[in-house]
Amino acid sequence: METTLHSKTKAVIIGPNQPFVMIGERINPSGRKKLGAEMAAGDFSRVRRDAEIQVAAGAQMLDVNAGVPIADEAALLVSAIREIAEVTDVPLSLDSSVAEALEAALAAYVGKALVNSVTGEDERLEMILPLVKKHGAAVIAMANDETGISMEPEYRLSVARKIVQRAQDYGIPPEDIIIDPLALTIAADPQAVQVTLATMRLIRDELGNNMVCGAGNTSFGLPERSYLTAAFIAMARVCGLTCAIADATNPVIGEMIRAGDVMLGQDEYAANWIARYRARK
Amino acid sequence: METTLHSKTKAVIIGPNQPFVMIGERINPSGRKKLGAEMAAGDFSRVRRDAEIQVAAGAQMLDVNAGVPIADEAALLVSAIREIAEVTDVPLSLDSSVAEALEAALAAYVGKALVNSVTGEDERLEMILPLVKKHGAAVIAMANDETGISMEPEYRLSVARKIVQRAQDYGIPPEDIIIDPLALTIAADPQAVQVTLATMRLIRDELGNNMVCGAGNTSFGLPERSYLTAAFIAMARVCGLTCAIADATNPVIGEMIRAGDVMLGQDEYAANWIARYRARK
Numbered sequence: 001m002e003t004t005l006h007s008k009t010k011a012v013i014i015g016p017n018q019p020f021v022m023i024g025e026r027i028n029p030s031g032r033k034k035l036g037a038e039m040a041a042g043d044f045s046r047v048r049r050d051a052e053i054q055v056a057a058g059a060q061m062l063d064v065n066a067g068v069p070i071a072d073e074a075a076l077l078v079s080a081i082r083e084i085a086e087v088t089d090v091p092l093s094l095d096s097s098v099a100e101a102l103e104a105a106l107a108a109y110v111g112k113a114l115v116n117s118v119t120g121e122d123e124r125l126e127m128i129l130p131l132v133k134k135h136g137a138a139v140i141a142m143a144n145d146e147t148g149i150s151m152e153p154e155y156r157l158s159v160a161r162k163i164v165q166r167a168q169d170y171g172i173p174p175e176d177i178i179i180d181p182l183a184l185t186i187a188a189d190p191q192a193v194q195v196t197l198a199t200m201r202l203i204r205d206e207l208g209n210n211m212v213c214g215a216g217n218t219s220f221g222l223p224e225r226s227y228l229t230a231a232f233i234a235m236a237r238v239c240g241l242t243c244a245i246a247d248a249t250n251p252v253i254g255e256m257i258r259a260g261d262v263m264l265g266q267d268e269y270a271a272n273w274i275a276r277y278r279a280r281k
Numbered sequence: 282m283e284t285t286l287h288s289k290t291k292a293v294i295i296g297p298n299q300p301f302v303m304i305g306e307r308i309n310p311s312g313r314k315k316l317g318a319e320m321a322a323g324d325f326s327r328v329r330r331d332a333e334i335q336v337a338a339g340a341q342m343l344d345v346n347a348g349v350p351i352a353d354e355a356a357l358l359v360s361a362i363r364e365i366a367e368v369t370d371v372p373l374s375l376d377s378s379v380a381e382a383l384e385a386a387l388a389a390y391v392g393k394a395l396v397n398s399v400t401g402e403d404e405r406l407e408m409i410l411p412l413v414k415k416h417g418a419a420v421i422a423m424a425n426d427e428t429g430i431s432m433e434p435e436y437r438l439s440v441a442r443k444i445v446q447r448a449q450d451y452g453i454p455p456e457d458i459i460i461d462p463l464a465l466t467i468a469a470d471p472q473a474v475q476v477t478l479a480t481m482r483l484i485r486d487e488l489g490n491n492m493v494c495g496a497g498n499t500s501f502g503l504p505e506r507s508y509l510t511a512a513f514i515a516m517a518r519v520c521g522l523t524c525a526i527a528d529a530t531n532p533v534i535g536e537m538i539r540a541g542d543v544m545l546g547q548d549e550y551a552a553n554w555i556a557r558y559r560a561r562k
């Protein structure tokens with residue numbers, strides 16, 4: 001199954017036989033007070049710079065979040081999208097929990113965006129899926145619901161299946177649902193990643209949808225996080241992960257993702273790998 | 282299934298719920314002319330030093346090869362084993378294609394060694410398996426036979442199954458057979474690693490034996506090999522690889538293996554990871 005996103009001029013295909021897609025994660029004011037204050041004041045210079053840096057480092061898409069407390073999130077998200085479109089043409093993931101912000105962003109976006117995200121909660125499904133359908137977007141489906149986050153892979157699968165079916169009722173095809181099997185913090189539970197990987201195998205084998213993760217969650221709270229996150233991504237890829245929201249500028253994560261492309265035959269004869277090596281010399 | 286190897290004083294357990302076992306690969310004169318010349322001249326100082334360095338870097342076992350052209354391989358291998366035993370107590374993998382050298386080494390070794398290796402060729406099986414049984418050793422079973430190396434995962438599985446069954450005829454239990462599903466060079470064939478991973482999944486699901494690889498083969502001929510080899514190991518682990526012959530002193534490979542232990546819950550609450558980080562600071 002392949003998911004295609006596109007900006008006005010550029011398409012990205014996500015799929016099991018495609019190079020892994022990095023969705024650059026830095027454009028997000030949570031935990032970045034300065035960025036949030038600048039955005040609220042109408043200064044998007046840092047947003048533009050971060051967008052350029054992520055893309056230069058290899059991000060094929062960008063996640064854009066404008067959740068600044070008190071500010072008008074819809075207006076900020078629309079502004080961020082327009083500013084980013086001036087510096088790069090990679091397709092965007094529109095990241096908000098506020099339906100009005102998503103609606104405004106989808107209306108403003110030129111292309112086919114990825115909506116980040118919907119859960120299996122009925123209320124969220126009824127709010128978000130009509131927007132996704134109306135604007136011909138794709139959407140990230142989180143495998144949690146009213147009951148919270150289950151540690152049973154079969155239950156997470158059932159939530160994913162419910163979202164895929166409900167989306168189909170709204171006329172959204174399965175290839176436009178990218179499932180997030182939920183990556184939790186290994187420091188809090190030594191089984192956390194095994195549960196995520198088992199969920200991925202089930203989703204791959206039973207549903208076949210593309211999958212995305214906030215990969216960095218797994219290493220939260222530990223030192224030397226890059227190696228941990230990179231190891232998680234490599235392992236998750238052979239269980240069905242086809243893209244991830246990650247910081248493309250992290251050299252360990254970037255190299256491991258590109259090395260994974262070589263190993264899985266998605267960078268044939270290592271052409272990109274060798275070209276990057278030569279450019280660096 | 283768990284495989285236990287031991288020296289006179291130290292045991293190592295290889296298994297899917299154990300930390301990944303690195304078998305240090307540097308004690309091998311192929312491609313190391315100077316080392317070979319020194320060994321042939323009776324100078325094992327570099328062998329001793331390499332053994333110490335590999336173990337200090339995290340190798341839980343050492344692969345020992347004494348294949349120096351013209352020299353008496355059996356005598357050199359026995360000497361190498363004795364010299365190494367004076368500097369470290371990690372269990373050894375005795376690496377030779379010469380039955381006489383393996384026989385002499387097994388007779389000299391105090392503990393339960395890993396024999397590297399036997400193939401599915403009838404002649405090799407009849408030569409090596411009696412030695413393994415006689416000395417109570419374990420053995421690496423390469424998934425190739427008289428017909429060469431198959432690119433069909435099912436065929437490699439059938440070779441592995443044949444060796445496990447033949448070993449059982451000799452009274453060697455399945456847990457003492459560590460299967461090498463064969464890792465080939467991705468630069469020569471973009472499907473090489475996919476075939477290896479598919480073979481691993483079959484062997485894990487159908488036979489359940491531990492598996493080992495010469496992981497570095499996958500990145501042969503390419504630049505920046507550490508990331509490629511490390512990505513392969515991370516991916517292979519979730520397909521059933523439980524140990525690898527690798528250079529423990531390579532920082533990227535070492536970190537990725539330890540990060541994998543954390544992610545798979547084999548380093549509970551990241552205790553070792555955090556301890557190493559603190560020691561380094």
